[in-house]
Amino acid sequence: MRIFGKGRHRPSASWRQATDRAFTLIGDGRYEDAGALLTRAADLEPWLSESWFNLALLHKFRHDWEQARTAGLRAVALLDRGAGAPDWWNVGIAATALQDWPLARRAWQAYGLHVPGEATGAGEPVGMELGSAAVRLSPEGEAEVVWGRRLDPARIEVLSIPLPSSGRRWGEVVLHDGVPHGERTTATGHSYPVFDEIELWAPSPVPTWVVLLEAASESDRDALEQLAADAGFAAEDWSSSVRLLCRMCSESRMPSDEGDGEHLDPHDHSEPGHPGPLGHRTDGQLWVPERECGVAAPASLVRGLLDGWVADSPGSRGWRDLEEVC
Numbered sequence: 001m002r003i004f005g006k007g008r009h010r011p012s013a014s015w016r017q018a019t020d021r022a023f024t025l026i027g028d029g030r031y032e033d034a035g036a037l038l039t040r041a042a043d044l045e046p047w048l049s050e051s052w053f054n055l056a057l058l059h060k061f062r063h064d065w066e067q068a069r070t071a072g073l074r075a076v077a078l079l080d081r082g083a084g085a086p087d088w089w090n091v092g093i094a095a096t097a098l099q100d101w102p103l104a105r106r107a108w109q110a111y112g113l114h115v116p117g118e119a120t121g122a123g124e125p126v127g128m129e130l131g132s133a134a135v136r137l138s139p140e141g142e143a144e145v146v147w148g149r150r151l152d153p154a155r156i157e158v159l160s161i162p163l164p165s166s167g168r169r170w171g172e173v174v175l176h177d178g179v180p181h182g183e184r185t186t187a188t189g190h191s192y193p194v195f196d197e198i199e200l201w202a203p204s205p206v207p208t209w210v211v212l213l214e215a216a217s218e219s220d221r222d223a224l225e226q227l228a229a230d231a232g233f234a235a236e237d238w239s240s241s242v243r244l245l246c247r248m249c250s251e252s253r254m255p256s257d258e259g260d261g262e263h264l265d266p267h268d269h270s271e272p273g274h275p276g277p278l279g280h281r282t283d284g285q286l287w288v289p290e291r292e293c294g295v296a297a298p299a300s301l302v303r304g305l306l307d308g309w310v311a312d313s314p315g316s317r318g319w320r321d322l323e324e325v326c
Contacts, residue, residue, distance in 0.1 A: 015045045019054060031062050049078035049087060056090050063199055068094040069103070076110070083112035089153070089178045096154040097175055097201070101125065108153055125152045132192055134184050135176050137166040139196040145184070153178065155201055161208060161236040161294035164325035170234050170296035171204035206233065208326040209295040209302050213237075216289055216316035223317075224293070224309045231305060233297040239288070299324070 022037035038058055042051040052075035059068035072091035079085050092107035094100075101124050105115050108125065116127040130150035135158070137144045146160035146168075155173050162168040180193035215221040221237050228235035295302055303322065310317045 011045050011048055011050070015041050015048070015051070018044070019050075022054070022058075026058065026061065031058065034058055035062075047078065049075045049080075051075075052078065053087050053090070056087070056094070060090060060093060060198070063097075065094045065097040069098060069100070083110065085111070086178070093154045093175065093178065093198070096152065097199075099124070104152070104154075111153075113153060128152050134182075134192055134194040135174060136181065136194055136196045137162055137168050137174070139181075142166070145182075145194055148174075156195065158204075159234075160241070161234055161238075161296050162326075163238070163242065163294070164208060164210070167326065168200070169204040169206060169208055169326055171206050172200060173202040175199050175201045204296075206296050206298060207324050209297065209322055210238075210325050211293050211295060211306065211319050211322045213291040213293050214289050214318035214320075215291050218287060220313060220316050221291060221293075223312065224306075227309050228295065228297060228305060231297070231301065233295075233301070233305075235293055235295045235297075235305075237291050238294050239291045 018037045018041040022034040022041070025031075025034040025037070035055075035058055038051075038055050042055055045051050052071045056068050056071035056075055059065070059071060069091065072087060072094055075087040076085070076091060079087060088107045088111040092104050092111065095104035095107055105117075105125055108115050113128070115125050117123075117125070128151070130153065133148060133150050133156060134145050135148050135156045137146060137158075142165045144163055144166045146158055146162050146166075148156035148158045148160070150156055151173065154175055156176055158168060158170060158172050158174065161170045168174070175198045176195040177198055178195075181196055182194035183191050184194060185191045213221065213224070215224070225235045225237070295305070297305055306319045306322070310319065
């Protein structure tokens with residue numbers, strides 16, 4: 001019997017039953033019970049890469065990265081195909097979570113991705129130039145989709161200012177899953193994947209503030225966002241950037257804004273008086289001067305930033321009710 005041979009064969013009925021039952025339990029959140037079944041399946045068919053892939057997947061769901069790395073490495077050792085196997089992607093996620101950069105490089109390269117720098121480099125992969133993407137924070141809770149910059153295949157730096165309900169901050173780095181759930185499109189026709197957050201990878205020291213602005217025009221609002229960016233931080237008009245979407249809408253292909261003029265987004269489920277593009281419109285008006293704005297900036301800077309914004313045009317700008325929320 002070739003326990004760790006490369007040849008494939010049809011798994012036993014007992015293996016299939018245990019595996020099917022385990023994934024039903026995973027869907028119900030019963031990870032401990034699922035783990036016992038997947039361990040049994042691996043004992044029944046230890047020569048199947050799928051046995052160890054499934055265990056690695058379970059450990060990823062549990063955020064048990066040491067076990068995910070161990071099971072993932074056993075899975076890839078039994079692979080009978082070349083680049084592109086999801087087994088390597090899971091190894092890359094586990095290695096990134098553990099900051100095992102040599103293994104992360106090896107995993108991404110084995111998957112078929114170009115990783116700049118030395119193959120044996122001990123530092124984290126940089127310069128992969130994966131571009132922008134969206135990430136769904138707290139996907140199992142009060143989910144929120146925000147924009148970010150992909151540092152590598154498993155990490156996104158958050159560039160939006162998340163709402164306080166997410167518990168996340170601007171500038172944080174989150175570990176994310178490999179399979180997108182949804183897309184966001186822009187007016188130029190570009191499409192960006194939406195990845196689900198797995199966990200916080202690196203926290204941000206920059207707090208989130210909410211403030212009520214009086215901005216006579218969009219250009220006044222834009223001036224605050226630019227002023228914050230020039231200082232190395234961020235401001236975001238939550239009154240126009242936040243949309244309340246059902247899960248089905250959120251996980252589908254969606255435009256990234258509410259449209260222009262009177263063409264309102266039919267997928268926006270916000271209500272008058274609540275955050276979101278529809279909630280901040282009034283009869284006959286396309287702009288409401290009172291704006292709810294998120295600001296990501298240190299406590300020592302935030303008031304001076306707002307005062308400087310007002311000083312540039314005191315007749316059309318004002319602020320009040322500044323509060324730290326995250």
